[in-house]
Amino acid sequence: xxxxxxxxxxxxxxxxxxxxxxxxxxxxxxxxxxxxxxxxxxxxxxxxxxxxxxxxxxxxxxxxxxxxxxxxxxxxxxxxxxxxxxxxxxxxxxxxxxxxxxxxxxx
Numbered sequence: 001x002x003x004x005x006x007x008x009x010x011x012x013x014x015x016x017x018x019x020x021x022x023x024x025x026x027x028x029x030x031x032x033x034x035x036x037x038x039x040x041x042x043x044x045x046x047x048x049x050x051x052x053x054x055x056x057x058x059x060x061x062x063x064x065x066x067x068x069x070x071x072x073x074x075x076x077x078x079x080x081x082x083x084x085x086x087x088x089x090x091x092x093x094x095x096x097x098x099x100x101x102x103x104x105x106x107x
Contacts, residue, residue: 003030003056003063006107010064011052013106014071017097020078025049032057042070044077061098064107069094 001009011028014020025048033039033055039062040054052070056063072090076082082089101107 009106010067018075023048027051029053030056040066040070042073050074065094065098068097
């Protein structure tokens with residue numbers, strides 16, 4: 001399974017798991033660390049549109065966890081609920097949610 005297929009499966013699963021509605025647009029792009037200078041970036045573009053960029057040059061588990069981390073930010077923006085900048089929650093949940101993706105046989 002290539003990185004695009006993996007990313008798509010994880011985004012679809014996260015949309016369902018975090019109850020992100022279908023009217024939310026997520027513009028997802030894969031890149032490499034040296035071009036984006038981090039493992040993942042997300043930003044709210046407008047009321048229902050988000051941009052997510054994730055670096056592919058990391059281990060598979062870290063790659064999936066980074067997608068999950070950025071999807072947690074999308075959930076935070078959609079619900080309007082987070083503490084501080086939302087990083088503590090995203091960091092705390094990214095690996096447990098990633099492990100759940102594997103335990104459910106998504107990947």
